[in-house]
Amino acid sequence: MKQRLALVVLVAVVLGLCVPPVFAQATGSVKGVVRDAEGKPITEGTVEWLSMDTGRKYTLKVSKKGEYFSLGISPGKYKVTLFGADGKQIFYMTGINVGLDELNQDIDLKKEQQNQAKGVGLTPEQLKAQQEAQAKAQKENTTVKSLNEKLLAAKTASDAGDFDTAITTLTEATQVDANRDLLWFKLGDAYRMSAPKQTDPAEKQKRYQQATDAYKKAIDLKTANPDPKDADANAKLAAYYNNLAEACAKSGKIDDAVTNYTKAAELDPARAGQYNFNIGAVLTNAGKVD
Numbered sequence: 001m002k003q004r005l006a007l008v009v010l011v012a013v014v015l016g017l018c019v020p021p022v023f024a025q026a027t028g029s030v031k032g033v034v035r036d037a038e039g040k041p042i043t044e045g046t047v048e049w050l051s052m053d054t055g056r057k058y059t060l061k062v063s064k065k066g067e068y069f070s071l072g073i074s075p076g077k078y079k080v081t082l083f084g085a086d087g088k089q090i091f092y093m094t095g096i097n098v099g100l101d102e103l104n105q106d107i108d109l110k111k112e113q114q115n116q117a118k119g120v121g122l123t124p125e126q127l128k129a130q131q132e133a134q135a136k137a138q139k140e141n142t143t144v145k146s147l148n149e150k151l152l153a154a155k156t157a158s159d160a161g162d163f164d165t166a167i168t169t170l171t172e173a174t175q176v177d178a179n180r181d182l183l184w185f186k187l188g189d190a191y192r193m194s195a196p197k198q199t200d201p202a203e204k205q206k207r208y209q210q211a212t213d214a215y216k217k218a219i220d221l222k223t224a225n226p227d228p229k230d231a232d233a234n235a236k237l238a239a240y241y242n243n244l245a246e247a248c249a250k251s252g253k254i255d256d257a258v259t260n261y262t263k264a265a266e267l268d269p270a271r272a273g274q275y276n277f278n279i280g281a282v283l284t285n286a287g288k289v290d
Contacts, residue, residue, distance in 0.1 A: 031069040041066025044085035163194035181221035188214035208251035215244035238268035
């Protein structure tokens with residue numbers, strides 16, 4: 001009886017040793033190479049594998065060769081995100097399936113950019129957004145080309161003393177796009193320079209007023225939409241105020257002229273001497289000098 005029991009136990013132990021390692025096969029592995037937009041390996045950063053089923057996260061460090069690797073990844077769908085050395089997200093992809101085998105999942109930013117340009121691998125929503133952005137960019141390029149042509153035509157007319165043609169051309173330009181400050185500034189210049197040529201005092205005054213209105217429109221637009229990348233933004237705005245001041249001075253609005261010259265000097269200290277000189281000249285001509 002004792003012999004049988006020992007035999008049964010021995011057989012049970014032997015059978016237990018023959019059972020395949022099920023738990024060792026329940027996970028897979030992932031590896032890949034990470035390359036930047038120039039095709040060069042990214043040697044610092046992490047690749048995060050986030051399970052879309054369980055929320056479990058695996059954070060894998062990129063090696064000096066741009067490689068990453070990990071065992072023990074649970075099967076399922078994952079969101080894969082590349083982070084730079086500073087911890088900021090660089091790129092991500094979703095719906096990556098991990099099985100029980102080794103998955104080679106490279107991250108090639110150069111290839112991804114090329115695919116995105118072709119619309120490959122995009123969702124319908126992403127493709128639609130990309131197409132809309134491309135259409136918008138194309139429309140913007142067409143608009144800019146048209147406006148540049150009108151600006152050139154207006155300059156040619158103004159240089160020849162044909163300010164009425166310049167006014168007509170620039171007015172058309174503002175009708176194409178009324179939100180560009182440069183168009184209104186140039187229109188103000190055309191009105192201001194056309195005023196002295198008018199023989200009718202009322203028409204002359206009207207032209208100066210139209211110049212004033214156009215300059216104010218240009219200033220409002222430039223102030224409302226500052227360009228942080230434009231190092232000369234203040235100097236350009238100062239020029240707007242300077243020309244507005246001149247239009248005011250020519251139409252007898254001395255106080256307004258002084259106010260606008262002062263604003264120009266505040267915006268552009270490098271040319272403050274010129275603007276202050278203009279203030280003195282305006283006051284002298286108006287007989288307001290003590």
